[in-house]
Amino acid sequence: MRAIVIHLNGSRTPQVPVTQTQSCCLMAAGLECVRDDRVLFSDLAFRLEPGQALLLEGRNGSGKTSLLRILCGIRYPDAGTVSWNGSDIQRLGADYYQHTAYVGHRDGNKLDLTAQENLAMARALGRPGKVMPPAALEKVDLYGYEDVLTRNLSAGQQRRLALARLLVTDATLWILDEPFTSLDVHGIRIVEELLEAHTQAGGMLAVTSHHAVNLDRTTVQRINLSA
């Protein structure tokens, strides 16, 4: 069950020696994931550089979320390594997390905190960025909701609040699990704009999505896990 990696920007084998590149990059080699006695994927490799997006596709249960969690370092791969600038992320630990921001399946908002309180906490947990919580809320079109309890926001608004977390820390790599769930057309457009702006500014993306993602100005690598 080998995953097929298609690189839209040309080269098919992404195995460039680490020492040649000084700019930051996320690299995976020989990744394997086994769940419930089933091999979800094996021998998976890719290389993600600034300005690029990694789009994971595949059916439900094909291991998209597992792969994202491996990239986060929450889950251990059954074989292979993920490295950031040439060092294993398991070894880097918190040094890796300075550069990452993750929005998972679950929003990660505290329902009994206000939108602003949630963002303030997120900001303190990561490396604080230049954007302050009110500005981040404005960017996801939640302006004026600073003092509303998250519980009282709609599902789509809660999702946007979760995504606003990405803005308040100074992270290079955004790891997003189904960022578009429960967003309406308008919300999807806002988020796509954010993602595009992030890669334009030299950021990296690793995204799973059921929806077709429009990132026209970004180099997108697609990995289809159910192929």
Next chain:
Amino acid sequence: MNLNEFLHMGGYAFYVWTSYGIALLILLVNIIAPARQRRKLLTDIARKARRARREI
């Protein structure tokens, strides 16, 4: 010392033989359980392999 005396254990027969008996029981169960489990696992895996071969 004859057998009867030996079994009688100076009046402590119940305590001595019960503890030795329980020890024997526990130790034997611990041997038999994994042995049986291994046999079961091997047949299960074989069955699964046969099923997989048929599907192909």
Next chain:
Amino acid sequence: MFNNFFHKMASPKYFYRIAGSLIPWLAGACLLFTLAGLYYGLYLAPPDYQQGESYRIMFIHVPAAWMSMFVYVVMAGAGAIGLVWRIKLAEIMVISSAPIGASFTFLALVSGSLWGKPMWGAWWVWDARLTAELILLFLYLGIIALHGAIEDRRTAARAVAILTLVGVINIPIIHFSVEWWNTLHQGPTVTRFDKPAIHISMLIPLLLMAVAFKLYYAFVVLMRARCELLERESNAGWVRELVESK
């Protein structure tokens, strides 16, 4: 070369094979020592001048109590190795040992109680060692329950390894506290198991049985580890080969 050997041992396939060939030898040796120990302990050793024949329970009780501690320490060691170096076999050792350790602990408790009845006149006395043994049994049961509750086997093994390490730090504290509590509440009136000196004719069977119990643990843990390995690696090539060659 040593490194090479280590890696070979750590590979599931080799381990499975080597363990399989070791088990009969260990079991045979265990049987020999047990028979020798029983013959010595039940037949040759003279009755105790105070306790009469009932002291012969010692040849079960004391090795079982020793093993209950020994197995826990082995588990903690294996757990640490498994957590630090992510060696699968070490994780497997931890969880394969737990039921055996719990059995030894249970055996130590039951035989202690059976020994206590004629000596103290009660099935259960809050003697420091028995109490500590009881808490140890709870620790073992917690480990087994935690392993049973977590579905993913690797997660379960690593959670159990952490719990074992937490427990092993606590065991000396528990022992100390229980001893202390015992002296506080019971005073020195309770008969204690430990005696200043043990006669050689009783020491020999005790040591024989202790060795037998160690050998028993060695071969049973290998048996359990083989099962665990088969279950975990049921998709691996070597397991399929193994099944097909039968």
Next chain:
Amino acid sequence: MKCDSLTRAFTLLIRRDLILAMRHRAEMANPLLFFILVTSLFPLGIGANPNLLQAVGPGIIWVAALLAALLSLDSVFRSDFEDGTLEQYLLSSHPVSVLVLAKVLAHWLITGLPLLLVSPLLGVLLDLPAAGIKVLFVTLLLGTPVLSLIGSVCVALTVGLRKGGMILSLLVLPLYVPLLIFASSAVDTAAAGLPVTAHLSLIAALLVLALSLSPFATAAALRVSLS
């Protein structure tokens, strides 16, 4: 700079948990009510003979404190696990053990401190002499943080489980035994008018040990539970 942001995250996390607790005041009171109820049930069960109560009082109060702590433990990580914020701690650029320490400290402030404050009242209910009540207060002051610290390790191990509650008590209670022994015998000894420095230093030693080791164990356990 880095140290600074760590302190900020630490205090913000404590403040956040306190705010959340204030917004759920009713839940917060449960362990405390339980503590008072259980303790006041004993005289009804065993008779209100002052000598008897004095003899068993320290043990009862401490056992009740243990059970109340056990009852409250589940809340340390449960809601964070369910809404996904727990993942965010693990992916934070700060050491997880420090964040865990903040969580445990907040938990102690919310559940341990109230127990501590009502304990003199319960001492009076159970006819403890003044010296005994004073020492009871000190043992609870030193001991309740130990309850939270040891408990956090076990709760971290069971947080991902649906039926974690039952197993949690099996894991936690044996580990509480030494504390129970030292603390209740300290109160006993004090009630008899004897010096208790040895007891108190043993409990303090337990606190130091738990404080220095358990955050690391909890962090490791959380990583395992979430993988």
